[in-house]
Amino acid sequence: MKNVGIILAAGRGKRMHSVVQKQYLLLQGKPVLYYSLKAFQECPFIDEIILVTGEEEISYCQEEIIRKFNLDKVKQIVPGGKERYHSVYEGLKAAGDCHLVFIHDGARPFVDQGILERTKEAAETYQACVAGMPVKDTIKLSDGHGTAVETPRRDLLWMIQTPQVFDCALIREAYRKLMESDGTLAVTDDAMVLESIEGKKVRLVEGSYRNIKITTPEDLLVAEAFLQ
Numbered sequence: 001m002k003n004v005g006i007i008l009a010a011g012r013g014k015r016m017h018s019v020v021q022k023q024y025l026l027l028q029g030k031p032v033l034y035y036s037l038k039a040f041q042e043c044p045f046i047d048e049i050i051l052v053t054g055e056e057e058i059s060y061c062q063e064e065i066i067r068k069f070n071l072d073k074v075k076q077i078v079p080g081g082k083e084r085y086h087s088v089y090e091g092l093k094a095a096g097d098c099h100l101v102f103i104h105d106g107a108r109p110f111v112d113q114g115i116l117e118r119t120k121e122a123a124e125t126y127q128a129c130v131a132g133m134p135v136k137d138t139i140k141l142s143d144g145h146g147t148a149v150e151t152p153r154r155d156l157l158w159m160i161q162t163p164q165v166f167d168c169a170l171i172r173e174a175y176r177k178l179m180e181s182d183g184t185l186a187v188t189d190d191a192m193v194l195e196s197i198e199g200k201k202v203r204l205v206e207g208s209y210r211n212i213k214i215t216t217p218e219d220l221l222v223a224e225a226f227l228q
């Protein structure tokens with residue numbers, strides 16, 4: 001069965017405060033989104049890519065990214081939803097039957113072949129894994145009013161990235177349950193959708209400190225520096 005990449009690019013990029021959505025801003029003359037699509041295109045074990053984007057950006061993506069750069073593994077472009085998890089759900093519906101599904105933020109341009117390889121191997125063994133890296137800073141838990149209430153052990157903390165890779169049937173079922181109970185869980189990644197099902201565990205896999213998400217304006221400066 002095929003392995004499918006779902007690349008998410010339907011966000012509004014509110015924290016970037018740019019006129020053009022951050023996934024379409026240019027890095028070295030090419031849209032941010034191009035870089036992750038290219039990494040997936042070049043990955044030998046990704047058979048098909050589903051791009052999830054805004055309804056109004058579908059034709060731009062088709063003409064100015066997919067056709068222009070000959071990204072022929074992109075088989076479908078589907079409209080996303082209000083929140084990231086709605087967009088993932090649309091991607092999963094479009095994917096149909098598959099073996100592994102690689103869910104990736106289109107706003108993370110520096111995913112590389114090593115990360116894809118490591119997450120694939122872990123997903124083959126554990127059915128569910130996420131890329132991430134150990135945190136470098138001390139993390140404090142706040143009481144929500146400006147006072148630190150706890151300092152978790154740093155050696156146990158990871159910052160989580162994408163790709164997040166799953167057995168296709170497993171994550172589809174987890175998302176189906178989530179959508180049935182929409183509104184009860186503040187979902188910020190795919191792993192937590194699976195973790196919400198009793199007994200389901202997600203393996204942590206080494207990503208890269210370069211695998212940043214373009215979120216706020218200074219991330220663009222870092223991204224440009226990586227591409228020098």
Ligand SMILES: Nc1ccn([C@@H]2O[C@H](COP(=O)(O)OP(=O)(O)OP(=O)(O)O)[C@@H](O)[C@H]2O)c(=O)n1
Pocket residue numbers: 008009010011012013014015016023052080081082083084085086087088104105106107108213214215
């Ligand atoms: N409804 C949404 C929200 C997010 N995303 C995608 O999910 C990835 C990670 O989300 P984030 O960085 O939070 O993007 P935005 O939601 O666009 O940013 P912000 O939260 O600042 O508005 C991005 O590639 C984004 O395009 C999506 O496909 N659909």
Ligand SMILES: C[C@](O)(CO)[C@H](O)COP(=O)(O)O
Pocket residue numbers: 084105160161162188189190213215
């Ligand atoms: C999935 C993710 O990229 C892991 O770090 C992140 O949680 C996405 O969250 P955002 O709120 O959409 O930036």
